[in-house]
Amino acid sequence: MEFAHEWILAGFPATRVLNIVSVYRSTYYNRLSHPQVKRVSTGGRPIPGYSRTKKGKKVKDTKIKEYLMVLMEGEEAVYGYRKLTKALRKTYHLIINKKKVYRLCKDLDILMPQREKKQKYPRKLARNREVTAPNQLWQLDIKYGYVLSSRRYFFLASAIDVYDRTIVGHYRGTVCEAKHITKMLQKAMLKRDIHIPEENDNGTPKLIIRTDNGPQFCSNHFRAFCADQMKVEHERIPPKSPNLNAYIESFHSVLERECYQRNEFITFEHAYKVVDDYITFYNEERFHGSLKDASPHEYFEKWQNNQLEPLKLTM
Known part of the structure; x- marks a missing residue:
């Protein structure tokens, strides 16, 4: 379409050019009347900055971070982000998923260290023999x-x-x-x-x-x-x-x-x-x-x- 438009602007007959590139006249002139706007990707939905309770009340992320710090001072200090998610739901009645809790814990630098996976059958590498x-x-x-x-x-x-x-x-x-x-x-x-x-x-x-x-x-x-x-x-x-x-x-x-x-x-x-x-x-x-x-x-x-x-x- 862009190729045909350039030739028409250069002075060549529109009907002849459109026949060569196999484009209908109606399609060509419709595109001229309704130019397409290029959409720029924003990288996904913006972070809302809050979560809701079961009663629909908004709770800001800053407040949720305070909840996490309170939990980390109690018996929940041994919990990872998955169990902290359950604690937030049970204690503060939040509707929140583990991905968001992981992100907030990462911001607070309170993530539990990952356990190293131990290989059941250690590999003995082949060598020249x-x-x-x-x-x-x-x-x-x-x-x-x-x-x-x-x-x-x-x-x-x-x-x-x-x-x-x-x-x-x-x-x-x-x-x-x-x-x-x-x-x-x-x-x-x-x-x-x-x-x-x-x-x-x-x-x-x-x-x-x-x-x-x-x-x-x-x-x-x-x-x-x-x-x-x-x-x-x-x-x-x-x-x-x-x-x-x-x-x-x-x-x-x-x-x-x-x-x-x-x-x-x-x-x-x-x-x-x-x-x-x-x-x-x-x-x-x-x-x-x-x-x-x-x-x-x-x-x-x-x-x-x-x-x-x-x-x-x-x-």
């Missing part, structure tokens, strides 16, 4: 798959051994809680013959399980499984640092490209079978360039038979 053999560092993560018939997602939790790239265990299901993952890990440790270390067992490095900060991995159940039940070390990567979980992220990328994108999952049973078959293929047959074109199982067997040169990975 030297991996010289299987069963020293496992990376664990969760991926989603989509089932067409039910239009729902399923979970796939996978654990990979960083040294030989074997998917040592996986779980798939419509729900994925910490108990499902710990059960999967327990089976994987049994299959890999990883025993619970004794108090004086210092010969074999302790297994380290590395995860992100998902709710399953921050739970007390997962902590108890790692620290108390299986005596393994659990560490979590910092937020936005997937490179520290690069091996499992790489597997999920390969899984997406070679399995998910090549199949349309009709039912959950179909999806589970396809995923199981692919992981079997990945472990037993798929060539890995980083493993000298051997499959993870072949590489693991060569390590067991002392057929590999010593290798150190830093992760």
Whole structure:
């Protein structure tokens, strides 16, 4: 509209200009007769400066501040702004909300100090480690798959051994809680013959399980499984640092490209079978360039038979 108006003021025929910009003559001339006024935002409703009692009487904010100071001198001195709000309503019959009481308490500098939130499960941050053999560092993560018939997602939790790239265990299901993952890990440790270390067992490095900060991995159940039940070390990567979980992220990328994108999952049973078959293929047959074109199982067997040169990975 502004463009058309500039051309008309420059001397061009109004009808022709309005036809070009597809604006009706009536619309154009109506806008000229009724110019729009730009409204400037005032930042919300102004503070009224008072509240009312239940009988409708106005009480100024300065008086309410006096009430607050009186309350803070009595037994209510231990109260925060939420309970002070209830005290104002009960004692002085005010109609007032907690947001206003918070603002007045802040003006008076009488807010109670906030309690620090204590993390139930303190995070042990992942750090660079030297991996010289299987069963020293496992990376664990969760991926989603989509089932067409039910239009729902399923979970796939996978654990990979960083040294030989074997998917040592996986779980798939419509729900994925910490108990499902710990059960999967327990089976994987049994299959890999990883025993619970004794108090004086210092010969074999302790297994380290590395995860992100998902709710399953921050739970007390997962902590108890790692620290108390299986005596393994659990560490979590910092937020936005997937490179520290690069091996499992790489597997999920390969899984997406070679399995998910090549199949349309009709039912959950179909999806589970396809995923199981692919992981079997990945472990037993798929060539890995980083493993000298051997499959993870072949590489693991060569390590067991002392057929590999010593290798150190830093992760």
